[in-house]
Amino acid sequence: MDQVDRFKQSFREEAREILVELESALLELNENRDDLELVGRVFRAMHTLKGSGAMFGFDRLAAFTHHLETAFDEVRNGRLLITSQLIDLALAALDQIKAMLEEDSGSVVADSSVCAEILARVRELTGATEKHKVEREQDEAPLAEAKGAVSEWRIRFAPGPELMQNGADPLLLLRELKQLGEMRITASMAAMPPLVELEPERCYVSWEMVLSTAGGQDAIRDVFIFVEDCCELTIEPVSSMMPCATTCTVEGTATPLEEQRAISGGRRTSDKADNASSLRVPAAKLDQYVDLVGELVTVQARVSEIAMRRDDVEITAVAEEIERLTSALRENSMTIRMTPIRGTFEKFRRLVHDLARDLGKDVELTIEGADTELDKTVIDRLSDPLMHLIRNSMDHGIEPADVRAACEKVATASIRLSARYAGGSVLIAVSDDGGGIDAEAVRRRAIEKGLVSADQQLTEKEIFGLILEPGFSTAKLVTDLSGRGVGMDVVRQSVEALRGTIDVASKPGQGTSVTLRLPLTLAIIDGLLVSVGDAYFVLPLTNTLECIELTREDIAKANGKHVVEMRGEILPYIRLRDYFNIHSERPEIEQIMVVETEEGRYGFVVDQVLGDHQTVIKNLGRLYRHVPFVSGATILGNGTVALILDPHRLVRDVLRAGTQVGRGSSVTGIGSRQPKDGWPAQAKISSAQEKMPALVNND
Numbered sequence: 001m002d003q004v005d006r007f008k009q010s011f012r013e014e015a016r017e018i019l020v021e022l023e024s025a026l027l028e029l030n031e032n033r034d035d036l037e038l039v040g041r042v043f044r045a046m047h048t049l050k051g052s053g054a055m056f057g058f059d060r061l062a063a064f065t066h067h068l069e070t071a072f073d074e075v076r077n078g079r080l081l082i083t084s085q086l087i088d089l090a091l092a093a094l095d096q097i098k099a100m101l102e103e104d105s106g107s108v109v110a111d112s113s114v115c116a117e118i119l120a121r122v123r124e125l126t127g128a129t130e131k132h133k134v135e136r137e138q139d140e141a142p143l144a145e146a147k148g149a150v151s152e153w154r155i156r157f158a159p160g161p162e163l164m165q166n167g168a169d170p171l172l173l174l175r176e177l178k179q180l181g182e183m184r185i186t187a188s189m190a191a192m193p194p195l196v197e198l199e200p201e202r203c204y205v206s207w208e209m210v211l212s213t214a215g216g217q218d219a220i221r222d223v224f225i226f227v228e229d230c231c232e233l234t235i236e237p238v239s240s241m242m243p244c245a246t247t248c249t250v251e252g253t254a255t256p257l258e259e260q261r262a263i264s265g266g267r268r269t270s271d272k273a274d275n276a277s278s279l280r281v282p283a284a285k286l287d288q289y290v291d292l293v294g295e296l297v298t299v300q301a302r303v304s305e306i307a308m309r310r311d312d313v314e315i316t317a318v319a320e321e322i323e324r325l326t327s328a329l330r331e332n333s334m335t336i337r338m339t340p341i342r343g344t345f346e347k348f349r350r351l352v353h354d355l356a357r358d359l360g361k362d363v364e365l366t367i368e369g370a371d372t373e374l375d376k377t378v379i380d381r382l383s384d385p386l387m388h389l390i391r392n393s394m395d396h397g398i399e400p401a402d403v404r405a406a407c408e409k410v411a412t413a414s415i416r417l418s419a420r421y422a423g424g425s426v427l428i429a430v431s432d433d434g435g436g437i438d439a440e441a442v443r444r445r446a447i448e449k450g451l452v453s454a455d456q457q458l459t460e461k462e463i464f465g466l467i468l469e470p471g472f473s474t475a476k477l478v479t480d481l482s483g484r485g486v487g488m489d490v491v492r493q494s495v496e497a498l499r500g501t502i503d504v505a506s507k508p509g510q511g512t513s514v515t516l517r518l519p520l521t522l523a524i525i526d527g528l529l530v531s532v533g534d535a536y537f538v539l540p541l542t543n544t545l546e547c548i549e550l551t552r553e554d555i556a557k558a559n560g561k562h563v564v565e566m567r568g569e570i571l572p573y574i575r576l577r578d579y580f581n582i583h584s585e586r587p588e589i590e591q592i593m594v595v596e597t598e599e600g601r602y603g604f605v606v607d608q609v610l611g612d613h614q615t616v617i618k619n620l621g622r623l624y625r626h627v628p629f630v631s632g633a634t635i636l637g638n639g640t641v642a643l644i645l646d647p648h649r650l651v652r653d654v655l656r657a658g659t660q661v662g663r664g665s666s667v668t669g670i671g672s673r674q675p676k677d678g679w680p681a682q683a684k685i686s687s688a689q690e691k692m693p694a695l696v697n698n699d
Contacts (some may be wrong), residue, residue, distance in 0.1 A: 011056040012101050013040070015097075016098075016101070019045075019348055020204040021048075022049075022236055023091065023349065024346045024349055025042045025045065026087055033081075039072065043075075047069055047222065049065045050066050051223070061097060061101070064096065067123070068090060069442075071090075080125070083125075085125065086125055089122055092118055096114060098116065122307050150181070150212055150213065150214050150679040151212070151213065151214075152210055152211065153210070153237055154236070155207075155208070156207075156209075156233060157209070157232070157233055158207070158231060159227075159233035160230040161202050161647055163203060164202060164297075173224060177223045178432075181211055181213030181214065182211070183211045183212070185207055185209045188204060189206055190206075192203075200556070203306045217235055220235050271454070289336075290334075293524075294318055295616075297330055297524065297616050300319075300322050302561045304640075305636075309629065310425065330524055334375075334520075338520070340370065341370060341373070341428075342371060346370070348365065348387070349367075351387065351391075352364075352390065352415060356394070357397075359394060359395065362412045362562075364413070367417050369420050375522055383406060385491040388490055389514050390415065390417075390489050393430060393512070397415075397432040397435065401430055409433070413433060413434065414432065414433045414439055415430070416429070420553045425518060426520060427516070431513040432512055436506045436509055436512055437509050437512055438462070439463045442456065443466075452466070459535075464505070467504065468489065469489065470492070472487045496587040496628070498518055499518075499646060500517055501648050502516055519540075522617065524615065525540055525617065525644075526613075526615070527613045527614065527615035528541055529541075529609075529611065529613040532580070532607050533582045536636060536640055543648075544593055545601070546562075548591075548594065573592055574603070574605065574651070574654055576605060587697070588605060591605065591609050592605050593609065595647040596647075598651075601653050604645075610664060615636050616635070618633050628646070628653065630643050631645065631646045632643060632644045646667075
């Protein structure tokens with residue numbers, strides 16, 4: 001039973017992929033109803049679901065899908081037109097098929113009444129008008145007379161040793177074959193071994209059939225499409241065969257199939273070399289593999305640390321070899337977990353289609369960069385925030401048809417879902433060509449909710465950032481889609497949980513774009529290890545630009561302000577010593593790590609830069625899980641814990657806490673805020689001092 005369950009689970013996984021492809025093809029077909037290639041994609045997907053479902057014991061699913069397949073066969077043959085009603089029925093059927101896939105686990109049950117209603121409406125579409133039936137009879141009658149539509153085929157089918165072990169049922173295949181027409185069948189037991197040699201999981205029976213059918217050879221071969229590589233199969237027209245070709249299976253007499261095997265050295269003509277190019281692996285095993293690689297990276301760092309202390313040439317050589325192999329293994333493990341974002345993007349076609357129907361809007365979804373790859377863990381947690389963004393665009397962003405017409409916009413609105421690489425990150429954007437965000441309305445609402453004061457000066461970017469605050473909403477009505485003020489807050493929390501950032505841009509009358517910046521992976525990153533006193537920190541290399549020195553002379557020139565001149569530009573910096581309240585003697589020459597953040601370029605002042613570090617990310621404990629400017633922690637080779645900093649959030653936290661940081665102005669050349677009267681450390685780190693000392697000291 002365990003083996004059967006494994007085959008069923010494999011079918012479920014493949015069926016889910018087929019359903020994604022089927023849903024995408026249906027939605028594309030709704031937009032391009034004359035595209036016969038799309039009709040073929042839909043038909044093949046349904047045929048595959050039906051055949052595979054019957055093979056692996058999903059009889060209810062197979063029977064249900066059979067009726068849908070029949071409808072699209074009518075479409076394929078030009079006897080039924082594609083309509084919105086047919087597309088909606090097919091999409092509703094997909095939801096029921098998904099439920100049928102999970103029925104064995106007990107988590108979901110497909111509603112029989114809904115299934116029956118869908119099938120009744122499908123039958124109504126395919127058989128309501130007698131015109132279709134009459135046209136079909138008129139079309140087929142001349143063909144039968146001219147070409148002899150019904151032909152006889154001789155079929156020889158002998159299951160291979162592995163056919164039943166793979167979960168296939170030969171009897172189900174024969175039943176499906178019989179549906180094509182009248183069939184005479186003869187079973188041969190010639191290959192049956194003595195009882196002591198019989199293998200219970202192997203089929204020793206072979207069959208010879210003569211099938212009279214209006215279908216061609218391709219229709220017959222489609223029945224065996226999933227088992228053709230593990231069986232002996234010949235399909236020949238009866239008229240082309242010599243009389244002696246009739247096989248009488250007699251003990252000790254070789255059949256034509258056996259002679260064919262003897263000629264080919266014991267191999268069937270349908271046998272192929274084992275050239276599988278991919279292998280299904282459960283996600284849990286893959287996660288365990290990556291975790292073990294992470295532990296290996298940590299151990300390798302300890303070996304390198306010991307080699308440096310021992311100053312032994314032989315140990316150093318071994319440590320360098322281990323480091324090389326570990327680095328290669330780490331890169332390989334990260335590559336294995338990378339998957340295209342296409343599947344996540346494609347499923348939103350259905351969401352846009354359904355919402356457009358419910359809202360009475362004409363909207364087209366455009367997808368770009370679907371082949372962009374991310375860590376599977378990131379992709380799995382990305383669906384909810386993207387769904388919220390698309391729902392917001394559909395409900396708030398896209399205007400009703402009359403409003404778009406008054407603004408002289410095209411009737412069909414557009415939502416664009418895109419992904420692209422940006423250094424060590426991926427940028428995912430949801431854009432629409434709707435009415436945009438009313439910045440003044442957002443500001444008024446923020447003042448009403450007490451988020452900002454009435455006299456506070458805000459940039460446009462800061463105003464748009466307010467819509468990400470908890471409970472913020474400008475909707476006047478609460479609907480099924482929005483108005484409760486939880487959508488964008490959920491997006492922000494989900495993105496920050498992925499160590500990402502979110503940016504909102506909008507132009508009145510032209511549309512809105514929300515961009516998510518996400519890391520490629522959540523497991524291992526390339527970092528730069530720095531120290532401040534006895535504390536260690538890691539800065540992601542993707543954000544780090546360069547390192548410059550900070551001398552006492554530079555500090556004196558700044559007159560107490562936390563800025564330094566860098567090649568003619570003013571660079572504001574943050575002292576990690578003051579921010580984390582670390583009490584130790586400051587070195588004569590400090591180092592400034594220049595990082596790129598959402599607020600522009602900033603510097604982080606540290607005591608020493610210790611070099612590159614392959615950083616295995618460890619989650620923080622529950623007490624520190626919600627500290628926003630720390631992404632996690634890592635264990636160094638000497639056993640010390642180093643905090644992984646998030647430069648974007650750290651800078652944002654300093655700016656919010658800084659009572660003397662000017663708003664609305666910018667530092668020349670870098671687009672950051674201009675300090676009015678310097679950056680007194682105590683004014684900006686008071687909240688951080690209360691949060692972080694225990695974390696640093698305990699670690």
